[in-house]
Amino acid sequence: MQSTAAASTTIERIVKVDTSRQPMPSRERLERIFSIEHLDALYGGKPAIKDISLDVYKNLVTAIIGPSGCGKSTFIRCLNRMNDLIPSFSQTGTIRYHGQDITDAGVDPVAVRRNIGMVFQRPNPFPKSIYDNVAWGMRVLGMKDSLDERVERALTQAALWDEVKDRLKASALSLSGGQQQRLCIARAIAVEPDVVLMDEPASALDPIATAAIEKLMDSLKSEYTFVIVTHNMQQAARVADMTAFFSISRGEEGQRWGELIEYDATEKIFTTPSDKRTEDYVTGRFG
Amino acid sequence: MSTHSLTKAALRAEGLPRRRAVNRLMELLAWLAAALAVAILGIVVWSVARRGAGALNLDLITKTPVQFSFTPVRQGLANAFAGSLVIVGIATAMALPVAILVAVYLNEFARAGIRTAVSLTLDVLNGVPAIVIGIFVYGLLVVGRGQSAFAGSFALACIMLPLVARSTMEVLALVPSSLREASLALGVPRWRTTLSIVLPQTIGGIVTGTVLAVARVAGETAPLLFVSSLVGTQVSWDPHHALQTVPVAIFELAESPDPADHTRAWAAALVLLLFILVASLGARWLATRSARRLSASR
Numbered sequence: 001m002q003s004t005a006a007a008s009t010t011i012e013r014i015v016k017v018d019t020s021r022q023p024m025p026s027r028e029r030l031e032r033i034f035s036i037e038h039l040d041a042l043y044g045g046k047p048a049i050k051d052i053s054l055d056v057y058k059n060l061v062t063a064i065i066g067p068s069g070c071g072k073s074t075f076i077r078c079l080n081r082m083n084d085l086i087p088s089f090s091q092t093g094t095i096r097y098h099g100q101d102i103t104d105a106g107v108d109p110v111a112v113r114r115n116i117g118m119v120f121q122r123p124n125p126f127p128k129s130i131y132d133n134v135a136w137g138m139r140v141l142g143m144k145d146s147l148d149e150r151v152e153r154a155l156t157q158a159a160l161w162d163e164v165k166d167r168l169k170a171s172a173l174s175l176s177g178g179q180q181q182r183l184c185i186a187r188a189i190a191v192e193p194d195v196v197l198m199d200e201p202a203s204a205l206d207p208i209a210t211a212a213i214e215k216l217m218d219s220l221k222s223e224y225t226f227v228i229v230t231h232n233m234q235q236a237a238r239v240a241d242m243t244a245f246f247s248i249s250r251g252e253e254g255q256r257w258g259e260l261i262e263y264d265a266t267e268k269i270f271t272t273p274s275d276k277r278t279e280d281y282v283t284g285r286f287g
Numbered sequence: 288m289s290t291h292s293l294t295k296a297a298l299r300a301e302g303l304p305r306r307r308a309v310n311r312l313m314e315l316l317a318w319l320a321a322a323l324a325v326a327i328l329g330i331v332v333w334s335v336a337r338r339g340a341g342a343l344n345l346d347l348i349t350k351t352p353v354q355f356s357f358t359p360v361r362q363g364l365a366n367a368f369a370g371s372l373v374i375v376g377i378a379t380a381m382a383l384p385v386a387i388l389v390a391v392y393l394n395e396f397a398r399a400g401i402r403t404a405v406s407l408t409l410d411v412l413n414g415v416p417a418i419v420i421g422i423f424v425y426g427l428l429v430v431g432r433g434q435s436a437f438a439g440s441f442a443l444a445c446i447m448l449p450l451v452a453r454s455t456m457e458v459l460a461l462v463p464s465s466l467r468e469a470s471l472a473l474g475v476p477r478w479r480t481t482l483s484i485v486l487p488q489t490i491g492g493i494v495t496g497t498v499l500a501v502a503r504v505a506g507e508t509a510p511l512l513f514v515s516s517l518v519g520t521q522v523s524w525d526p527h528h529a530l531q532t533v534p535v536a537i538f539e540l541a542e543s544p545d546p547a548d549h550t551r552a553w554a555a556a557l558v559l560l561l562f563i564l565v566a567s568l569g570a571r572w573l574a575t576r577s578a579r580r581l582s583a584s585r
Binding site: 080082085087110111113114115117118120122124125126127136137140141184187188191193 | 398463464465466467468469470471472473474475476477479483484488
């Protein structure tokens with residue numbers, strides 16, 4: 001093994017950790033929002049992720065990084081019971097959200113998703129007007145007072161208001177991909193969730209739209225808690241306070257599943273990771 | 288063989304002329320088969336039009352038939368057109384809501400096993416001969432009560448149900464699951480997601496399937512022979528009594544000894560054919576329109 005100094009210079013050349021974002025409060029003052037213990041997720045009896053245990057802290061951006069197929073998306077979809085929609089899916093372990101296990105039989109997944117919103121990999125606006133995309137969820141959920149102000153606030157928070165304020169009645173499908181994704185973020189935060197899960201929100205976007213989304217996550221984290229899945233390490237380094245690195249493990253009979261390798265402050269993960277596999281991944285030596 | 292030789296002799300050695308000949312022959316056969324399919328429709332339309340055009344006039348749909356007349360009077364089939372309208376209309380009103388609910392349940396809520404089983408049942412129901420459905424409805428609703436347009440509508444609704452349910456399932460499957468996820472991720476319940484996000488996307492497809500089913504049952508004769516055929520000659524809109532319908536009228540006129548009746552049967556058949564043609568084209572137009580809308584929202 002090389003000396004730590006040499007290793008860290010290599011890492012910094014590849015991934016620059018952004019220090020311009022809001023600083024992370026000290027670890028003792030952080031409030032745990034999710035407490036995940038020994039989470040296994042299976043599709044048709046085959047494990048996709050095994051034995052994931054980690055805590056997600058309130059008002060931070062937590063990034064999940066790792067190679068394709070390591071179960072990042074499966075993991076994040078466990079957090080708001082989105083995998084319930086897949087018939088062959090099953091899971092074991094506990095996911096405590098503010099102390100309550102959301103995998104309990106008595107927990108209503110609709111209530112879980114009401115508190116834990118999600119933005120998907122590909123922009124999926126409703127085939128409605130821009131205004132209705134943001135307003136529909138609030139209307140359905142009974143947030144009917146001062147709808148116009150709420151729509152404007154959500155679109156402003158999503159850094160989209162200036163671009164669409166003159167054509168709120170236009171179809172959301174007439175927007176560009178980056179605008180559609182910001183509209184989806186506005187739609188998600190308009191219903192005032194507690195946590196916003198983002199499953200590779202920038203993977204279909206150009207660098208300018210990506211930067212806009214990263215900036216808005218940083219400015220919104222005082223109000224929300226973000227968990228973001230990304231295959232882009234630079235993005236994790238730019239936006240995340242905490243970073244979890246997932247990797248693929250292989251069984252003797254060719255099975256593959258995702259595992260949590262290391263979870264720590266983003267600076268630590270990208271400069272002085274404690275696991276060799278993390279270091280290989282963040283320095284681009286991953287095979 | 289990779290000799291890079293481009294001479295004719297080399298090609299002949301590989302059997303190219305023979306392959307080319309087989310290719311041409313098969314292409315010709317396929318073309319003939321396609322032409323035959325078009326020709327059959329063409330011949331049907333042409334022969335119906337040639338024989339029926341003579342009696343095709345406004346009287347056909349505005350005047351009622353005159354029975355046992357020894358003077359040549361012009362008469363129409365207004366009672367049959369009115370009856371068809373009533374019976375098919377009520378059948379659609381019966382079949383449509385049930386079919387949509389069946390499709391929504393199977394596509395949005397049912398487990399895979401139930402979906403397969405019920406889909407198969409729908410296909411079998413679709414394959415049940417119309418005359419069998421006629422006998423079934425006769426035994427269920429007509430024996431002891433007498434014929435009625437309601438019984439006819441019920442029989443036609445049984446034929447429409449699997450058609451509309453299957454076509455609705457197909458358009459529901461086209462709605463991208465990302466739209467359902469978008470709604471569910473907001474904390475919206477599934478029933479509300481289905482009602483407000485999924486179903487509005489499928490209206491075009493549902494209308495298309497319904498129009499095609501209407502076109503199909505408008506021409507059904509067999510089930511109506513048992514349940515709505517002992518009819519008067521006056522125009523009536525009362526579904527409590529048996530009502531004349533266009534296909535049954537064609538059947539009866541065709542058996543008449545009077546050649547003028549035969550001409551009227553052809554004319555009525557022409558009207559029916561034109562209706563089905565227009566309905567199918569209209570349905571096609573609606574289908575392409577809704578497919579465009581769906582692909583734009585992906």
